[in-house]
Amino acid sequence: MKRIAVLTSGGDAPGMNAAIRAVVRGAIYHKMEVFGIERGYEGLINGNIDKMEVCSVSDIMQRGGTCLKTARSKRFMTPEGFGKAVETLERYEIEGLVVIGGDGSYRGGLELAKAGKTVIGLPGTIDNDLVYTDFTIGFDTAVNTVLSAIGNIRDTSSSHERGTVIEVMGRRCGDIALYAGLTGGAESILIPEEPVDMDAICETLIQGKNRGKMHSVILRAEGVEISSEELAETITQRTGIDTKIVVLAYIQRGGSPTARDRMLASRMGYRAVELLLQEGMTSKAVGIKGDEIVSYDLEEALNMKKTHDKSLMNLAKILSI
Numbered sequence: 001m002k003r004i005a006v007l008t009s010g011g012d013a014p015g016m017n018a019a020i021r022a023v024v025r026g027a028i029y030h031k032m033e034v035f036g037i038e039r040g041y042e043g044l045i046n047g048n049i050d051k052m053e054v055c056s057v058s059d060i061m062q063r064g065g066t067c068l069k070t071a072r073s074k075r076f077m078t079p080e081g082f083g084k085a086v087e088t089l090e091r092y093e094i095e096g097l098v099v100i101g102g103d104g105s106y107r108g109g110l111e112l113a114k115a116g117k118t119v120i121g122l123p124g125t126i127d128n129d130l131v132y133t134d135f136t137i138g139f140d141t142a143v144n145t146v147l148s149a150i151g152n153i154r155d156t157s158s159s160h161e162r163g164t165v166i167e168v169m170g171r172r173c174g175d176i177a178l179y180a181g182l183t184g185g186a187e188s189i190l191i192p193e194e195p196v197d198m199d200a201i202c203e204t205l206i207q208g209k210n211r212g213k214m215h216s217v218i219l220r221a222e223g224v225e226i227s228s229e230e231l232a233e234t235i236t237q238r239t240g241i242d243t244k245i246v247v248l249a250y251i252q253r254g255g256s257p258t259a260r261d262r263m264l265a266s267r268m269g270y271r272a273v274e275l276l277l278q279e280g281m282t283s284k285a286v287g288i289k290g291d292e293i294v295s296y297d298l299e300e301a302l303n304m305k306k307t308h309d310k311s312l313m314n315l316a317k318i319l320s321i
């Protein structure tokens with residue numbers, strides 16, 4: 001394989017730049033030509049594609065976001081848009097495409113794979129919602145950003161003796177809430193994978209208040225059935241604790257990637273190149289299991305079913321008594 005391309009798609013994630021750098025430099029090291037496609041599949045449709053050199057990826061490793069920009073392309077899902085995207089790949093004689101993104105981006109990649117293209121998926125999303133990999137690029141940074149916010153909120157909420165519902169991202173996967181909640185000592189964590197037990201939440205808060213706790217943090221993933229507003233109101237009514245709401249939103253998607261995310265992105269980016277160098281390579285999804293970088297058939301990876309491991313939630317409950 002001599003000519004490859006890379007794009008980022010869907011929500012940006014810290015570490016995407018480190019992944020782009022690893023793909024570009026890894027490819028050039030192995031004497032391949034590498035092209036960057038701007039704005040994900042939208043750019044592929046529009047032909048926003050440029051050759052990248054070693055210096056194209058200088059000074060980006062430490063930056064959040066993606067230097068290739070990103071988009072959620074609706075046009076790619078139409079036969080016309082898809083056809084144009086395939087045309088661009090053919091016009092530039094791209095033999096392998098590296099797609100850095102989450103579930104939706106992978107599904108786009110799978111369509112290209114079905115049309116005979118070789119696609120390597122790198123998991124770039126803060127949500128950690130790709131089932132086949134233990135961790136996605138950007139998740140660790142997002143968790144650390146939420147942790148830092150929890151620290152700030154504790155300062156003010158303990159001064160005012162308040163409770164705070166902190167809403168974090170995660171529509172179908174509660175990992176950001178779970179990891180930040182456990183490591184940030186939240187009194188309650190609400191994730192979409194588990195039903196909401198309002199009695200247990202209020203009981204924990206009342207117990208804490210009776211022991212003289214000055215503040216409480218309730219971490220709620222955005223995909224949870226009860227809204228932050230309803231949650232805060234119910235807590236205030238049932239416990240007497242004045243409860244505010246903080247929605248962290250896009251703050252948790254930006255910022256300089258942690259060492260862990262840069263390492264993951266560098267290892268996975270280079271693995272994408274190694275896969276593309278293999279004779280007769282078919283489309284793959286790169287992931288991490290334990291500390292090992294692994295790869296699966298793209299379709300097989302997307303079809304894996306999520307099993308919710310309750311052990312971390314149980315630990316968080318035990319430690320927040």
Ligand code: F6P
Pocket residue numbers: 010011072102125126127169170171222253
């Ligand atoms: O998939 C990443 C993510 O940040 C989700 O956590 C969130 O629900 C969504 O993207 C927000 O999407 P948008 O950037 O389109 O508002």
